Amino acid sequence: MKKRKFGLAMSLVLAAGTILGACGGGGNEEEQGGTAGEGGNKEDAFTVAMVTDVGGVDDKSFNQSAWEGLKAYGEEKGLSKGKDGFDYMQSQSDADYATNLNTLTRQDFDLIFGIGYLMEPAIGEIAGQQTDQNFAIVDAVVEQDNVASIMFKEQEAAFLAGVTAGLATETNKIGFLGGMAIPVIERFEAGFRAGVESVNPDADVQIQYAEAFDKAEAGKAIASKMYSSGVDVIFHAAGGTGNGLFTEARDLKKKDPERKVWAIGVDSDQTAEGVVTIDGTDHNVIITSALKRVDNAVKDLSLQAADGNFPGGEVTTYGLTEDGVGLAPINEELENKAEIEAKVEEYKEKIKNGEITVPGSYAELKTFSAQ
Amino acid sequence: MSLMDILLILVPSTLLWATPLIFTALGGNFSERSGVVNIGLEGLMVIGAFAAIVFNLTFVDALGASTPWVSLLVAMAVGALLSVLHAVASISFRADQVVSGVAINLLAIGAALFLVKLIYGKGQTDIIQRGFSKVDIPILGDIPVIGPIFFQNTYYTSYLAILVAILAWFVMYKTPFGLRLRSVGEHPMAADTMGINVIKMRYIGVIISGGLAGIGGGVYAQAISSDFGHATISGQGFMALAALIFGKWHPLGAMGAAIFFGFAQSLSIIGNSLPFLENIPSVYLAIAPYVLTILALTGFIGRAEAPKALSQPYIKGSR
Numbered sequence: 001m002k003k004r005k006f007g008l009a010m011s012l013v014l015a016a017g018t019i020l021g022a023c024g025g026g027g028n029e030e031e032q033g034g035t036a037g038e039g040g041n042k043e044d045a046f047t048v049a050m051v052t053d054v055g056g057v058d059d060k061s062f063n064q065s066a067w068e069g070l071k072a073y074g075e076e077k078g079l080s081k082g083k084d085g086f087d088y089m090q091s092q093s094d095a096d097y098a099t100n101l102n103t104l105t106r107q108d109f110d111l112i113f114g115i116g117y118l119m120e121p122a123i124g125e126i127a128g129q130q131t132d133q134n135f136a137i138v139d140a141v142v143e144q145d146n147v148a149s150i151m152f153k154e155q156e157a158a159f160l161a162g163v164t165a166g167l168a169t170e171t172n173k174i175g176f177l178g179g180m181a182i183p184v185i186e187r188f189e190a191g192f193r194a195g196v197e198s199v200n201p202d203a204d205v206q207i208q209y210a211e212a213f214d215k216a217e218a219g220k221a222i223a224s225k226m227y228s229s230g231v232d233v234i235f236h237a238a239g240g241t242g243n244g245l246f247t248e249a250r251d252l253k254k255k256d257p258e259r260k261v262w263a264i265g266v267d268s269d270q271t272a273e274g275v276v277t278i279d280g281t282d283h284n285v286i287i288t289s290a291l292k293r294v295d296n297a298v299k300d301l302s303l304q305a306a307d308g309n310f311p312g313g314e315v316t317t318y319g320l321t322e323d324g325v326g327l328a329p330i331n332e333e334l335e336n337k338a339e340i341e342a343k344v345e346e347y348k349e350k351i352k353n354g355e356i357t358v359p360g361s362y363a364e365l366k367t368f369s370a371q
Numbered sequence: 372m373s374l375m376d377i378l379l380i381l382v383p384s385t386l387l388w389a390t391p392l393i394f395t396a397l398g399g400n401f402s403e404r405s406g407v408v409n410i411g412l413e414g415l416m417v418i419g420a421f422a423a424i425v426f427n428l429t430f431v432d433a434l435g436a437s438t439p440w441v442s443l444l445v446a447m448a449v450g451a452l453l454s455v456l457h458a459v460a461s462i463s464f465r466a467d468q469v470v471s472g473v474a475i476n477l478l479a480i481g482a483a484l485f486l487v488k489l490i491y492g493k494g495q496t497d498i499i500q501r502g503f504s505k506v507d508i509p510i511l512g513d514i515p516v517i518g519p520i521f522f523q524n525t526y527y528t529s530y531l532a533i534l535v536a537i538l539a540w541f542v543m544y545k546t547p548f549g550l551r552l553r554s555v556g557e558h559p560m561a562a563d564t565m566g567i568n569v570i571k572m573r574y575i576g577v578i579i580s581g582g583l584a585g586i587g588g589g590v591y592a593q594a595i596s597s598d599f600g601h602a603t604i605s606g607q608g609f610m611a612l613a614a615l616i617f618g619k620w621h622p623l624g625a626m627g628a629a630i631f632f633g634f635a636q637s638l639s640i641i642g643n644s645l646p647f648l649e650n651i652p653s654v655y656l657a658i659a660p661y662v663l664t665i666l667a668l669t670g671f672i673g674r675a676e677a678p679k680a681l682s683q684p685y686i687k688g689s690r
Binding site for chain 2: 054055056058059060208209210211213214215216217218220221222224225228229240243244246247250251252254255272273275276277
């Protein structure tokens with residue numbers, strides 16, 4: 001009986017340790033915040049901080065990109081990482097958002113970013129309580145006077161990816177792999193389809209949603225289906241599900257190096273995911289990536305705010321013109337690389353000078369097609 | 372699409388999906404047949420995936436083409452090692468088996484991510500260059516009709532999984548070891564009276580389960596995701612557990628259930644290209660695997676009988 005109790009106690013300690021461990025971290029940081037607040041001998045520097053969502057600052061996606069933006073801002077202003085310059089806090093779970101935002105508020109940062117639409121409720125709540133503090137949120141809209149909302153014209157990056165895909169395809173069959181049918185992904189899809197249509201109206205675009213952002217096997221199965229039905233270029237806007245697409249593309253390339261299988265990445269330059277080594281030579285199955293420059297947006301907004309122009313209560317939309325979205329360099333292995341690059345440049349200009357308005361929803365896509 | 376085209380996509384992707392589940396469900400089978408609940412399968416898969424990827428990345432230059440297979444063995448060893456923790460807590464110390472399993476899940480993902488950060492300085496690993504890739508199996512792949520459907524564009528690991536399932540059935544139902552294993556899960560006191568070392572049998576059951584779940588994770592990481600990050604294993608361990616129950620704690624049943632899950636998932640993906648399913652909104656196809664599972668569990672298989680002594684620690688001499 002004694003032994004049994006010991007076992008139970010051990011399990012309890014293990015479980016409690018996990019839970020209390022999380023609390024412990026938060027507590028310490030709060031104490032630090034307290035001392036910083038009491039010190040109050042801060043210089044005039046405009047300090048900024050960010051709270052990541054569960055991805056962490058090295059997620060190869062928008063948290064990392066946002067952190068790079070903050071670092072670039074700090075560099076430009078000659079600040080260093082820490083309470084008197086720029087800093088970040090990582091969230092281990094949804095429950096950490098509000099705590100982290102509060103902690104940073106107590107550390108007297110002048111502007112605090114929440115990265116990702118997951119943080120929308122937390123920013124709304126804390127901004128309502130801390131009305132003297134300025135916040136910003138990426139990828140969502142919070143309608144409060146002390147919150148600046150950052151949105152992107154993903155459709156413009158996707159449009160350029162569509163132009164690339166439309167010109168790169170030889171079978172005139174193109175695939176789009178979406179994560180979930182949410183507004184952001186709808187912008188990607190609409191922009192992509194419009195891009196394909198602009199340069200290659202005969203191409204058939206197959207659309208499929210995996211209904212998940214973290215199911216690589218679903219991505220792989222969808223990619224497998226599309227490639228085997230004759231598709232030769234697939235664009236994904238599906239986060240981790242897209243890993244399956246790259247695995248499938250690399251597999252097919254490895255099996256038959258002559259075959260044309262291409263994939264287009266998203267958010268950041270994903271070229272590194274597409275490397276295939278066949279008989280000692282490196283090939284790459286990724287043509288390009290539709291970039292979302294969270295770094296530029298975060299840096300730009302910080303600079304604006306530092307100059308006293310904090311766009312509180314407004315939605316700032318970053319598109320091609322503001323360098324908020326873009327397209328990664330085109331793969332060298334493409335035979336018509338020069339032609340594609342020229343077309344991409346041409347359309348970039350057309351979008352920038354307003355000649356083309358890229359559709360950001362299915363409804364807009366319909367009117368776009370009609371033209 | 373002709374029927375042939377449909378099968379050409381459906382069968383390989385079913386097998387792809389099912390393979391990690393088969394290995395892991397078989398693992399759960401050994402543990403639960405010996406009377407120890409193993410809810411830690413998810414965590415064991417995580418650690419297997421992690422070990423396979425790290426080993427693969429590190430030794431790919433030295434081992435060449437055999438890398439993924441050796442990595443799989445390493446994943447098995449590491450999974451078995453981690454499961455010892457579960458065994459010690461739940462068998463020797465008689466802790467609640469569910470709590471111990473959950474602890475394994477938390478520990479595995481935490482430790483794996485921490486180590487990835489420590490080793491590579493970032494949140495996820497690079498992609499591996501030599502994973503399991505698609506092959507056309509020689510000779511068998513040349514058989515007309517059947518060849519292209521079952522033996523082309525597939526993975527050796529899928530066939531290994533099926534072989535292991537048959538082997539597991541043989542071991543569990545046709546050997547003295549299997550009889551002993553099952554007896555300690557049904558009535559440990561009777562088994563003890565007959566001179567079977569209950570504690571030892573349960574340890575073996577849990578360790579085998581750790582090894583197989585490690586392989587499951589290793590196969591998933593090296594055939595599907597190609598890297599390791601926080602979302603690499605997201606729920607497959609629990610799917611495997613469901614497959615085990617669906618398969619009535621029988622190795623071949625568990626295999627069948629895993630293949631059924633794979634089939635349902637593949638159908639949901641290919642569904643919108645099928646003539647008779649194309650008008651159904653995709654959300655219904657996406658939930659179909661789960662609905663089918665619930666229907667199958669409630670309707671077709673009847674009551675699933677768990678091993679009688681499942682989740683009860685064995686205390687010598689108590690009644």
